Amino acid sequence: MTPVTAVRRATVDDVEDITALEAEAFPDPWSENLVAQGADGSLPTVSYLVVERDGTFAGYAVVSVVDVDAELQRVAVLPGLRRTGVASALLDAARAHAAREGAGRLLLEVREDNAAAQSFYARHGFTELGRRPGYYRDGTTALVLSTPVTMAP
Structure with a gap:
């Protein structure tokens, strides 16, 4: 499998791809309007990152940074590219973005x-910080995970 070729900030040209994958990957997908606002940079604190493989959309991540905390809000990878390093590339880019911010x-x-x-997430250094009972619409508990973020030397 060809390695990831680029992780970059999303643009409005990515909205269609992100919205389609959002609808496939999540039971409560975000609207095209919300995705468009994130991709055009009009949502304060929120950044959309897109990963490409051979110049083609492969997935995206959404990260929000407020003060000393960053939150990874979404990570989604095209089904045929899962378990190929795409999610790891997105996670690394989100961590680097959080550190820069x-x-x-x-x-x-x-x-x-x-x-x-x-x-x-455990393989990438995340540990459990807490739990949110009934967090998801179906009543499932959410685990809150955390990992330190530092700037590379």
Whole structure:
């Protein structure tokens, strides 16, 4: 499999791809309007990152930075490219973005019943910070995970 070729800030040209993957990847997808606002930079604190493989859209991440906390709000990868390093590239880019913006830690929520995602995040240095019972619409508990963010030397 060809390695990831680029992770970059999203633009309005990416809205259609992001919205389509959003609808496929999440039970409560964000609207095209919200995605467009994020991609055009009009949402304060929020950045959309897009990953490409051979110049073609492969996935995206959404990260918000407020003061010393950054939150990874979304990570989604095209189904045929999962487990190929695309999510890791997005996570690395989100962590680097958070560090550049002055965050000290990166937070996220993951479903308590999503063992694969928990394992992925554990491999990337995340540890459990807390729990949010009934966080998801279906009543599932969210695990709040955290990892330190530091600027590279």
